[in-house]
Amino acid sequence: MPSLSETVVRDWLEHLGFLVAQPRKYQVVARAKRPEEEPDLLGWNPLAAGPAPEPGVWNGVAMRRVRAVAVGVKGWFTERFGPSAFQDSSELLRLGAPEVRRAAARRLGTEDVVAVMCLPALPASSELRRQTLEILGRHGISGVVLFRTVLLELAAVAARRLDYDRSDALQLLRMVRASGLLRDAQPELFASRGARRRSGGRAHRTPPGTEQGGP
Numbered sequence: 421m422p423s424l425s426e427t428v429v430r431d432w433l434e435h436l437g438f439l440v441a442q443p444r445k446y447q448v449v450a451r452a453k454r455p456e457e458e459p460d461l462l463g464w465n466p467l468a469a470g471p472a473p474e475p476g477v478w479n480g481v482a483m484r485r486v487r488a489v490a491v492g493v494k495g496w497f498t499e500r501f502g503p504s505a506f507q508d509s510s511e512l513l514r515l516g517a518p519e520v521r522r523a524a525a526r527r528l529g530t531e532d533v534v535a536v537m538c539l540p541a542l543p544a545s546s547e548l549r550r551q552t553l554e555i556l557g558r559h560g561i562s563g564v565v566l567f568r569t570v571l572l573e574l575a576a577v578a579a580r581r582l583d584y585d586r587s588d589a590l591q592l593l594r595m596v597r598a599s600g601l602l603r604d605a606q607p608e609l610f611a612s613r614g615a616r617r618r619s620g621g622r623a624h625r626t627p628p629g630t631e632q633g634g635p
Contacts, residue, residue, distance in 0.1 A: 425495025425567070426460055428589045429538050432570045433491070435577060436480050438463035443527060455523040458514050459490035464528050472534075476553060477542070478563040480573045486563070488533045490515060490524040495540065495567070502543040503551045506559075516560025536563040538570065 426442070433440050441462045448457055465487055473482035483489075492515040494501070506512050514520060516535040524533040537556065542549045542564070556564060575593050584590035 423493070423495060424589070425538075426493045427587075428567070428570060428574065429491065429493050429565075430461055431587050431589045432480070432574055433461065433463045433483075433489075435574065436465070436483050437467050438465045438483075438489070441527070443524075452511075453514070455517070455519040456527065458492070458517075458520045459524055460493040461489075461491040462524055462528055462533075463489040463491060464530070465489075473563065475557050475562045476564070478536070478565055479569045482563070483536075483565070486534050486536075488525070488528050488530045489536050489563075490521060490533050492535070492537045492561075494537065500541040500543050501539045501552065502548045503555055506552070506555050513556070513559040513561070516556070516562075518560065521560065534563065535561045536565060537561050538565045538567065540567050542566070 430440050444457050468487040470485040473485055521533045578590050578593035
C-alpha cells in the first residue's frame with residue numbers, strides 16, 4: 421500500500437491532468453536503488469502546453485506546463501529541507517541523475533523527463549532557500565513542490581457533498597471541510613488563539629500556489 425504522502429501527491433497530479441504510474445510497489449532495503457526504482461511516481465501530461473517553467477518552487481499552474489515528470493516524495497514532516505539535509509545524504513539527490521531520468525523516459529516513452537521533488541518545507545531564510553534550490557538544480561532536479569501547495573490545491577476541489585470512496589486523501593479533506601476546519605479551501609487548521617485575536621478572529625489566509633517562483 422502506498423504511503424499517505426504518495427497518495428496525496430498522486431491525487432494532486434491526477435487532478436492536474438497527469439496520467440500517473442507508481443513504478444515500484446516494494447521497498448528497497450539493504451542495497452542501492454536501481455535507476456528505474458528511484459522515482460516514487462511517474463507522470464505523463466497529454467495536455468501540457470506553454471513554455472516549460474523556470475527551475476524553482478512550483479505550483480499546479482507550473483506543473484501543467486510539464487509533459488513528463490519523475491517525482492520523488494519526501495514526506496518527512498519533522499524538518500525543513502535545507503542545504504545540510506542534502507549534503508548529509510547524497511541519496512536524496514539521485515532522483516535528478518541522468519541515468520534515473522533516462523530510465524523514466526524509457527518507461528514513459530518520451531525523450532525527456534523533468535525531475536520534481538515534493539518536500540514538506542524549505543528553510544525560512546531566503547539565503548538558505550536559495551542555496552537549497554541551487555543544490556537541487558545542480559543535481560538535475562528542476563522543480564520543488566511543497567506539500568502545503570498540494571494540500572491547498574486539493575482542498576480547493578474537495579466538495580463537501582461528494583463521497584470520495586476511491587480516494588482516501590480527498591475523502592479526508594472533504595471530512596475536514598464538512599467539519600468546519602477548512603474555510604474556502606484554506607487549511608488554516610488549528611490556528612492559535614493569539615493569531616485569531618490579532619487578526620480580529622479571522623485566521624490568516626494564504627492564496628493557493630503562492631510558493632511559485634522560488635525565494
